[in-house]
Amino acid sequence: MEPSIITIPIDREIKFKKVDLQILPQNGYLQSPIHTVCNLSNVKYYIRIYPNGYNDKTRGMAGIILQLFKGNAFNIDSDIMLCFESASFQKDLPKGNENGTTFGISKTSKFFDSKFFDNGKLIIKVKGTFKIILPLGIKYPFSAHWKIEESVLEALKSSNNGYLKSKRFNISSDSDIKYCIMIYPNGNKEENRGKAYVILQLQLGCETKIKADFNFSIDSALFSRLLTNVFEKSEGRGPFLCSTEDLFDPEKGYFVDGEMTLKVAGTLIIEKENIEPNVLSCKKGVASKAYQKHRGKEFTIFVGEKALKVRLFFS
Incomplete structure (x- = not known):
């Protein structure tokens, strides 16, 4: 049996206040709320901003982390871009990265005086598509x-x-x-x-x-x-x-x-292995000759992200 595949487009705007970033210590960061990509898969992500690096190696460099959580996904094939439109800056994230990614934005010495800030706010846009592969279970x-x-x-x-x-x-x-x-x-x-x-x-x-x-x-x-x-x-x-x-x-x-x-x-x-699936062939919206074989069995019907459990009966 093949696993289920869900494709989720994403276009989200995340904001951080400049004054909150300016008072952070070394290794300090601000983190966005945890956003859910898909309720069915429980795939989530958040963004962290480090204005002065997250360790000694990255000191003096403002950086960003997109952290992914796989939830119950078997695999995630993401095609995501982060961009700062006010600074005409964008970064395509590595495709198929299941844990997220980290990259530098600017030197800390220039970061707070740059066009990354718009009216005292750092505005990050997350755009692209998540292809989420769900295991059978x-x-x-x-x-x-x-x-x-x-x-x-x-x-x-x-x-x-x-x-x-x-x-x-x-x-x-x-x-x-x-x-x-x-x-x-x-x-x-x-x-x-x-x-x-x-x-x-x-x-x-x-x-x-x-x-x-x-x-x-x-x-x-x-x-x-x-x-x-x-x-x-x-x-x-x-x-x-x-x-x-x-x-x-x-x-x-x-x-x-x-x-x-x-x-x-x-x-x-x-996870259930070696289970023969209940397959119901339908024409014109309702199964006909095969219904007796599947009568009384439970099925899961997916409507978008929503899973509906149904049991088949005919009078």
């Missing part, structure tokens, strides 16, 4: 919000491997996959002591391999982390959140009025 989108009381979590900040766990969620009514969220304010093992982690705990049920693309976020603290993991057993995976000290620092914004709202959203992909 069953996809389950999921999302959850978890409200955590600061006093309850703070009681665990000095404990070793202490954690809080959310309630358990079912991924779907037609699956025995379950998940929950966990937070460790003082690390989940000795080498992580003094660091807070958030974890997606996945129970595979009868499945043996699941690919998970998921994003943890705390809006009040401007925290967002995208991850892709393959689960071959029931276990937990998740990102470093912040130091234990920063977690309970009121200025960091993790808690608002004594409460944190932790969000997780993503897609689980269960």
